[in-house]
Amino acid sequence: MKGKIICPACKGNGFRYIIEDDKRVAIDCKACDNQGELPNDEKTKFSLRYLSNYISGLWPKENG
Numbered sequence: 737m738k739g740k741i742i743c744p745a746c747k748g749n750g751f752r753y754i755i756e757d758d759k760r761v762a763i764d765c766k767a768c769d770n771q772g773e774l775p776n777d778e779k780t781k782f783s784l785r786y787l788s789n790y791i792s793g794l795w796p797k798e799n800g
């Protein structure tokens with residue numbers, strides 16, 4: 737499995753939204769450096785283990 741995977745932190749957008757002063761503000765996605773995707777390699781998979789814990793608190797569960 738080579739290639740790229742969609743960045744789970746921003747869902748491929750390259751940026752994320754945060755709520756600041758009751759307004760929605762777009763911020764750069766640090767996880768993928770605004771690319772919206774990550775290289776599909778061991779280093780990324782290792783990082784995603786930590787990221788998935790972090791993200792699970794940010795995004796509603798879609799599958800069960």
Ligand SMILES: [Zn+2]
Pocket residue numbers: 743744745746747748749750751765766767768769770771772773
């Ligand atoms: Zn991202």
